[in-house]
Amino acid sequence: MSSYRSAESVSPKHPDKLCDQISDAILDAYLAIDPAARVAVEVAGGHGQVFVLGEVTAKGKIEIEPIVRRLAGEVELATKIVHQSPEIASGVDKGGAGDQGIMVGYAVDETQELMPLEVMLARSLNQFLYERWPYDGKTQVTTKDGRIVALVASFQNSKTQAVRDIIDEWLKDKPRAEQIQIYVNPTGDWHQGGFDADSGLTGRKLVIDNYGPQIPVGGGAFSGKDPTKVDRSGAYMARRIAVDYLRKHHAKEVYCYLAYAIGVAQPLEAIIRVDGHTQEVQGYDLTPKGIIDYLDLKKPQYEPTARYGHFGHGFAWDN
Numbered sequence: 001m002s003s004y005r006s007a008e009s010v011s012p013k014h015p016d017k018l019c020d021q022i023s024d025a026i027l028d029a030y031l032a033i034d035p036a037a038r039v040a041v042e043v044a045g046g047h048g049q050v051f052v053l054g055e056v057t058a059k060g061k062i063e064i065e066p067i068v069r070r071l072a073g074e075v076e077l078a079t080k081i082v083h084q085s086p087e088i089a090s091g092v093d094k095g096g097a098g099d100q101g102i103m104v105g106y107a108v109d110e111t112q113e114l115m116p117l118e119v120m121l122a123r124s125l126n127q128f129l130y131e132r133w134p135y136d137g138k139t140q141v142t143t144k145d146g147r148i149v150a151l152v153a154s155f156q157n158s159k160t161q162a163v164r165d166i167i168d169e170w171l172k173d174k175p176r177a178e179q180i181q182i183y184v185n186p187t188g189d190w191h192q193g194g195f196d197a198d199s200g201l202t203g204r205k206l207v208i209d210n211y212g213p214q215i216p217v218g219g220g221a222f223s224g225k226d227p228t229k230v231d232r233s234g235a236y237m238a239r240r241i242a243v244d245y246l247r248k249h250h251a252k253e254v255y256c257y258l259a260y261a262i263g264v265a266q267p268l269e270a271i272i273r274v275d276g277h278t279q280e281v282q283g284y285d286l287t288p289k290g291i292i293d294y295l296d297l298k299k300p301q302y303e304p305t306a307r308y309g310h311f312g313h314g315f316a317w318d319n
Contacts, residue, residue, distance in 0.1 A: 015200025023224030028300035046199030091263025105238025136193030156193030
């Protein structure tokens, strides 16, 4: 039976990814002055304006404008930051989860990074092109039976033939079918990109941030959230558990499912599925504090996660 699988990747200059990076750079700045900071920051941007909104409780203040300008350039900035709701804080203060939610972790043996092949190929092509054209861009890869059958690449300020030549170079060591459909800048070469062409929003590239469209997501975005928010820390822990079980059992594919209630420390669900066989997760402290301590999540480290996805890069939750 044939099997088609597709995945896409976007460059760090894509409007949504700019917002993710700003959110996580702000988080990192707060964690640098207060590792216990409570941060939930969202960013919307486009057409010369950036809006930074959210809730922060920390022992000090940071300068948000230099962070925004470093990543987004000369834009008009509006901010509205308030303290975390005392009702949310009361549940977190006693060790409970910062929100309810479901997290899905995944690991598969088909790549060195233990990630889906189509995801790693789309990401690899995007990074390869971004090195030459560091602008807004997207890639998409379709595989059939583990071989590339179609590619799409659209990059700002690039020339179609130049991109085709670079793709040919990239393809040399990749699994590929005899005939490949390749679409480069399908509507023509383009020069207006990023915030000049489109608006962006934190958390809108949720599937790209996870494992691609073949794998379910729990629903919560990551960027701009400190690790008391289990939709981030729980997702990282679910990935770590999936990787651990895959290696321990020499498995082909592992899913891990966690579910939490706001203000409650222990998960409501902690299930692992190893090559189709389901069991309860054993041997981990799955309280928010246990996860934070185990993965060392209170230090600045999050801006890099907002560039090309949160898994498969050798982060602590990948190893």
